[in-house]
Amino acid sequence: xxTSSQLIQDLVPRKYSIRGKLWVITLVSISVxxxxxxxxxxxxxxxxxxxxxxALWGIYISNFVFFVATSFVGATTVAILRLTKNEWRTxxxxxxxxxxxxxxxxxxxxxxxxxxxxxxxxxxxxxxRLQSPITWDIIIIPSFxxxxxxxxxFPLLPDLAILKNYYRKRSPRLSxxxxxxxxxxxxxxxxxxxxxxxxxxxxxxxxPLGLILQTIDAWLFSTTYRVGWDSTNFAPYFIxxxxxxxxxxxxxxxxxxxxxxxLEDYITLKHFDRMGxxxxxxxxxxxxxxxxxxxxxxxxxxxxEVEHLNMLFKGDYSGLFWFVTIAGxxxxxxxxxxxxGRKPLPMFIIALLVVVGSWWKRYVIxxxxxxxxxxxxxGVPEEWHHYSPSLxxxxxxxxxxxMALLIITILVRYLPVIPIQRTAEEAGxxxxxxxxxxxx
Amino acid sequence: MMNNKNLYKIIALLLIxxxxxxxxxxxxxxxxxxxxxxxxVMDEGSYLELSTSxxxxxxxxxxxxxxxxVFQVIDDDDNSLGKVTTSAEGKARFQLGNIIKYxxxxxxxxxxxxxxxxxxxxxxxxxxxxxxxxxxxxxHVVIDSIDHIEGTIxxxxxxxxxxxxxxxxxVRRLFKPLKMGEEFNMTDLNGTVVVPIEKGIPxxxxxxxxxxxxxxxxxxxxxMQTIEAPIGVxxxxxxxxxxxxxxxxxxRTPIFILVFTYGLILGILGIVVYLINNLIKIRNS
Numbered sequence: 088x089x090t091s092s093q094l095i096q097d098l099v100p101r102k103y104s105i106r107g108k109l110w111v112i113t114l115v116s117i118s119v120x121x122x123x124x125x126x127x128x129x130x131x132x133x134x135x136x137x138x139x140x141x142a143l144w145g146i147y148i149s150n151f152v153f154f155v156a157t158s159f160v161g162a163t164t165v166a167i168l169r170l171t172k173n174e175w176r177t178x179x180x181x182x183x184x185x186x187x188x189x190x191x192x193x194x195x196x197x198x199x200x201x202x203x204x205x206x207x208x209x210x211x212x213x214x215x216r217l218q219s220p221i222t223w224d225i226i227i228i229p230s231f232x233x234x235x236x237x238x239x240x241f242p243l244l245p246d247l248a249i250l251k252n253y254y255r256k257r258s259p260r261l262s263x264x265x266x267x268x269x270x271x272x273x274x275x276x277x278x279x280x281x282x283x284x285x286x287x288x289x290x291x292x293x294x295p296l297g298l299i300l301q302t303i304d305a306w307l308f309s310t311t312y313r314v315g316w317d318s319t320n321f322a323p324y325f326i327x328x329x330x331x332x333x334x335x336x337x338x339x340x341x342x343x344x345x346x347x348x349x350l351e352d353y354i355t356l357k358h359f360d361r362m363g364x365x366x367x368x369x370x371x372x373x374x375x376x377x378x379x380x381x382x383x384x385x386x387x388x389x390x391x392e393v394e395h396l397n398m399l400f401k402g403d404y405s406g407l408f409w410f411v412t413i414a415g416x417x418x419x420x421x422x423x424x425x426x427x428g429r430k431p432l433p434m435f436i437i438a439l440l441v442v443v444g445s446w447w448k449r450y451v452i453x454x455x456x457x458x459x460x461x462x463x464x465x466g467v468p469e470e471w472h473h474y475s476p477s478l479x480x481x482x483x484x485x486x487x488x489x490m491a492l493l494i495i496t497i498l499v500r501y502l503p504v505i506p507i508q509r510t511a512e513e514a515g516x517x518x519x520x521x522x523x524x525x526x527x
Numbered sequence: 528m529m530n531n532k533n534l535y536k537i538i539a540l541l542l543i544x545x546x547x548x549x550x551x552x553x554x555x556x557x558x559x560x561x562x563x564x565x566x567x568v569m570d571e572g573s574y575l576e577l578s579t580s581x582x583x584x585x586x587x588x589x590x591x592x593x594x595x596x597v598f599q600v601i602d603d604d605d606n607s608l609g610k611v612t613t614s615a616e617g618k619a620r621f622q623l624g625n626i627i628k629y630x631x632x633x634x635x636x637x638x639x640x641x642x643x644x645x646x647x648x649x650x651x652x653x654x655x656x657x658x659x660x661x662x663x664x665x666x667h668v669v670i671d672s673i674d675h676i677e678g679t680i681x682x683x684x685x686x687x688x689x690x691x692x693x694x695x696x697x698v699r700r701l702f703k704p705l706k707m708g709e710e711f712n713m714t715d716l717n718g719t720v721v722v723p724i725e726k727g728i729p730x731x732x733x734x735x736x737x738x739x740x741x742x743x744x745x746x747x748x749x750x751m752q753t754i755e756a757p758i759g760v761x762x763x764x765x766x767x768x769x770x771x772x773x774x775x776x777x778x779r780t781p782i783f784i785l786v787f788t789y790g791l792i793l794g795i796l797g798i799v800v801y802l803i804n805n806l807i808k809i810r811n812s
Contacts, residue, residue, distance in 0.1 A: 216777040217788050226788070230795045237802050244809065270810045277812045285805045292798050299791070 089352070091516040098507045099253055100500055101348060107496075114493040121486015124479045125200060133203045135479040140464065142457045142474035147201040149449040150484050153332060154194035154491065155228075155304045156325070156445065160333025161187020161235050162297025166290045175361055177513060178354045178505045182344060183337050184239035185502070189494035190336075191235050195228050197487050220306040227300050234293050241286045245508035248272040274508075301326045308452070314391045315456035324376040328448065330369040331416075335441030338362055340495060342435035344504050353505050356430065363429030366441070370420045377416065395459050403473070404455045407447055415444015556645075557581045559590050561654040563641045565748030569663055573623040575656065577641060579613050581649065589617030593643055597621050599629055600638040600655070608639075626660050627683075635659055635684035656748075659684060663694070663752040665739040668721070674758040676707070678739035679719045680750070688718025692741055696722040699736035699753065707737075730759030 089097070103111060128135050138145045164183040168176035199205050215222040247269035254262035272278060305325035308316040318324070341362070345354040381399070384392050399408040419437045422428035428437065454474055464471075476484070511517075559581045567573040575597065579590040593613045598605040611619045623629070623639075631637050636657045645651035660683040668675050676696055680689045693711045697704025708722035720739075728735055735758055740751035771781045 214777070217780045217784050218773045218775070218777075223788065226792060230792075233799055234795070237799070241802070270806055271812075272809065273812075275812060278809045281805050281808050281812070285802050288798065289802060292795075296795070 089514060089516075091511060094511055094514065094516060095249065095253060095507060097350070097353070098503050098505050098510065099250060100503060103500060107347070107500075111493070111496060114489045114496065117489035118486045118493060121483045121489070124482035124486070128200075128479055128483065129205065135477060137474060137477040137480065139471050139474070141460055141467070141471045142454060144201070144453055144457060145474060146450065146476040146480045146484050147197055149446070149453045150487060151194055151197040151201065152304060152325075152449040152453065153446045154190045154197055154487075155300060156329035156332040156449070157336045158187045158190035158194060158231065158235065158333070159297050159301055159326070159329035160190075160337050161238060162293045162300075163330050163333060164337060165238060166294045166297070169286070169290045170294075174513065175358060177509050178350070178358060179337070179341060179362070180242070181239070181502070181504055181506055182340050182499075183333075184235065184242075185495055185498045185504075186333070186336055186340055188232070188235040188239055189491045189498070191228065191231050192494060193487050193491040195232060196490070198224070198228070200483055200487070220303055220310055223303045224307060227296070227303050231293075231296055231300050234289060234296050237285075238289050238293055241282055241289060242506060242509075243502065244269060244272045244278075244282055245274060246503045246506055248274065249507050250503065298326065301329050308456075311461070313456050313461055314395045314459050315452070318380060320376060320379050324373075324380055327369065327373040327376050328445065331366070331373045331441060332445035334362065334366045334369055335438045335445060338366065338434055338438035339442060342431055342438070344499060345431070348504065350505065353510065359431050359434050360426070360429045363423045363434050366438070367420060367423045370416060370423070370441075374416055374420065377412070391459055395455060398455050398458075399451065404451060407451050411444045411448040411451055414440050415448060419444075556648065556650045557583060558650040559593060559643060559652045561595065561641050561643060561652050563639070563654045563656045564743070565639075565656050565658045567626065567661075567748065567750045569750070569752040573626045575621040575623060575639065575641065577611065577613065577619045577621060579617045579643070590649065591615045591617050593617075593646075593649065595619060595621075596642050596644070598640040598642065600640050601630055601632070605640060631660075631684065658748040659746045661689065661741065661744075661747040661750050663739055663741065663750050665737065665752045665754045667737075667754065667756040667758065670721070670723075674724045674726075674756070675721050676724060676737050676739065676754070676756070677719060677721050678712075678752070679717065680714055680741060680747075681718055688714075688716075689747075690714055690716055690718060692718070692744065692747075694720045695738075695740045695742055696720065697738050697740075698724070698728055698730075698759075699738055704738050724756075724758055726760075728759045729762045731762055733757050733759045733761040735759040 124135075136145060160183050164176070165180045165187070168180060199208060202208065211222070211225050215225065217223075247265050251262050251265040251269050254265060302322040302325070305322040309318055309321035311317070338359075341354060341358075345351060381396065384396060388396060398404055419441050422433060422437050427433065458472055458474065559579050562578045562580070564576045565573065566576055577595055579593045579595070580587055581590050582588075591613055592615070594610055595613065596610045597608045599608055600606075608623070609621065611621045613619045621641075626637060629637050636659055639656045640653060641656070642653040643649070643651060661680055662683055663678060663680050665676055665678045668677050678694050678696060680692055680694060681687065682689050692714045694714060695704075695706065696708050696712060697706045705728070707724055708720070712720040712722055714720055724735070724737070730736075734755050736753055736755055738751055738753050740749065741747055742749055744750075768775070769779070771779045773781065773784075775781075
């Protein structure tokens with residue numbers, strides 16, 4: 088059994104190693120390249136993209152949908168595990184909250200990037216039609232950012248106070264920083280009661296918010312009558328897909344942080360096993376909705392839908408479609424069904440495959456449909472029937488992904504990735520004495 | 528020094544060369560085609576619908592801005608009635624007014640000549656139009672509780688009803704009439720057709736404008752009579768744009784969406800305010 092000081096030593100944030108610094112430099116470089124490309128896009132307009140009258144939503148929207156899906160992990164993992172009082176959740180919830188916050192922030196930024204005139208963003212609020220799902224999206228995304236932040240922040244308060252004490256002599260500047268963030272937390276009964284109430288409330292609230300977020304995201308597509316999107320199945324299909332993307336992302340981050348920070352004593356094989364089972368459940372659910380989405384129309388599809396399905400099954404997008412279906416869905420189910428497949432390294436590889444598959448899945452959902460317009464235009468140029476992102480689009484998209492990873496990296500650097508107070512309590516260590524020991 | 532013989536040769540060559548240019552210019556001129564159709568709208572007057580076209584670069588093209596002069600031809604005399612210039616689409620309308628003010632020939636035909644006198648690009652061209660005067664009358668009748676339109680055509684010169692002429696009956700619509708009856712409604716011995724009108728055709732205040740016309744007839748050209756009959760279904764103004772709907776403007780948002788959305792916003796804001804208040808309480812505890 089670990090002592091309180093060992094526990095704190097293990098869990099306090101660490102400075103970047105050389106590899107960590109290289110990682111940050113890489114992410115910053117990609118981000119800067121993307122920012123330069125974006126500035127050029129703002130100056131020249133969206134002609135620098137390969138979007139056209141048909142493919143008017145391109146890679147940016149695919150990326151946006153991916154970020155929204157990944158942010159759902161905060162609602163699923165944190166809220167469900169917290170509300171069902173699953174004790175094994177403790178080492179996982181903080182990272183899930185961090186991923187959720189990073190993803191939803193980048194979702195908000197990505198949708199702004201897709202706007203040709205970001206200076207007109209205020210018009211979205213001033214001239215908003217409440218009947219439009221786009222307006223609901225504008226309302227829900229900032230709301231979910233605030234909710235995700237609060238879901239991360241409230242449980243952090245005791246840990247921030249511990250860090251304040253820990254750094255008092257080691258780094259007064261950091262101690263001051265944590266002191267401000269800890270909001271005068273001293274762990275008295277009243278504070279604990281208020282914090283407990285607040286965490287419960289936000290855990291309850293974020294679940295419907297997450298469902299609403301995903302549903303609105305799905306309705307942005309399914310209310311348009313377009314082939315491939317015009318489906319009552321779309322909201323649950325998106326929600327199940329979001330669980331897959333979010334859990335895949337969470338497992339990847341957990342594996343890397345565990346390995347990098349040597350947290351094997353805290354994030355154990357048991358955690359991977361359970362996360363693996365949870366991911367299998369999510370994948371099976373998603374697989375079920377995929378069958379509904381693609382198999383049922385095989386029997387009932389009208390001409391336009393048949394063309395769309397042919398494009399996916401054996402046309403231009405068949406490679407991507409079968410990759411996301413086989414590599415992103417079937418193989419993970421098969422591998423994770425076995426106990427050996429739920430060991431850390433195989434799970435990391437599978438989760439990585441799931442995340443990559445999830446990203447391309449959004450591309451497969453967005454792009455082929457746009458190439459089959461609801462009202463086709465006569466005599467359009469041949470290039471309108473095809474879409475592949477331009478260099479600007481790739482640079483900007485990679486930059487948003489890098490920025491999301493950068494936010495996660497910075498938060499992992501300055502926040503305890505595993506709740507110290509909670510872990511100490513579960514380990515039967517008196518946290519007050521830990522603080523006193525540190526002060527003495 | 529050049530002798531006279533050579534000078535004559537040079538002058539002769541120059542003349543031939545100049546004549547050649549002149550021939551080439553003549554060859555470059557295009558002959559336009561003039562189309563002229565006679566129309567008579569009962570109670571309004573008659574007019575000629577004119578258009579000019581030409582075969583240019585192996586394609587038939589409209590020829591715009593040609594000045595056409597219209598004549599009445601009486602016993603080889605051409606009396607000018609006036610001039611008209613074709614539009615950018617190569618079309619023009621020449622109003623004749625009431626046709627009875629013109630003199631027919633011995634066969635009761637009214638003869639008109641449309642002439643283009645030629646210009647730098649186009650050769651001269653002309654088109655003759657010969658028509659007899661006819662009148663169409665129409666009335667609404669009810670036969671076996673079914674609304675019908677009875678149309679009758681009469682030759683004015685002969686003062687006789689015209690048998691076996693196709694009369695078109697249709698309800699006036701924006702682009703072209705909605706045809707009623709058979710494909711060809713041929714007049715009987717009394718120069719009459721009786722065509723049933725379908726029920727349920729919408730019209731302003733339930734009034735339908737029904738056209739009875741002879742179209743592109745060899746002798747009579749185009750003659751049309753229009754009557755108004757209260758046999759349609761009144762058009763009900765679509766007021767759905769003023770209703771609250773999902774496709775309405777922002778000030779016509781359905782109440783349930785307003786309630787749900789504002790409820791959601793207020794609910795989220797309420798929770799956020801409560802949680803921030805809790806943070807302040809934690810700070811002060």
